[in-house]
Amino acid sequence: MLLLKIALLPFVLLATVILVMVTHVAGTTLHHRLAWAPVTAVVLRSETLCEVTYQPRDAVLRAVAALGSCEETGSVVLPEGGTKPRTVEGVYGALVYSVDGTAQTWEGKLSDAGIYKASAGDEFLLYYDPSSPQDIDTAQYKGWLGGLLIFGFSAGIIAFYGWLVRPRRKGPADSGGKPMDAGGRPGASPPHIAKGRPRQRFGRA
Structure with missing residues (x-):
């Protein structure tokens, strides 16, 4: 997974630059149309x-x-x-x-x-x-369809990389088979079993 993240990083940087450029061109054109x-x-x-x-x-x-x-x-x-x-x-x-x-x-x-x-x-x-x-x-949008496709493709690459590197919450399977406590920490005894005390039986002795 680490190698995949490193290999995708140059493409993410390139997609970010393209995304900024397309946004700048579109924003500048819109500004000229509205303010000029x-x-x-x-x-x-x-x-x-x-x-x-x-x-x-x-x-x-x-x-x-x-x-x-x-x-x-x-x-x-x-x-x-x-x-x-x-x-x-x-x-x-x-x-x-x-x-x-x-x-x-x-x-x-x-x-x-x-x-x-x-x-x-x-x-x-x-x-x-x-x-x-x-x-x-x-103040005309030239090649807006191609620009929209480039924008969507670049945004998709960045979104995929963000999903790939996002922090993931560990589940029970990530604890190596050890029980989890109430705070999600592995290695603790189950909360319903007290250490050093036998289970209490119901009914009369």
């Missing part, structure tokens, strides 16, 4: 670009070497000491929307705003942070 203000945004520009990232020699996080046409990524030269080049394709563009009568323009990777496919002129219902209008999101 809705607005209609129009796509001004949309194009597919490739971002080339690399691992700097003196840094932990990856850095961006270039962002441009996907046909030109092969000619990108990394900075000195840079290693592990990686090319990621994405849809980049610009959005325009109005907040309290003031036009706001947002530019960047459209997936950061929750948009994964768009053309110039398309309209999307977005939500923006009233305290920071440049923070926008579609």
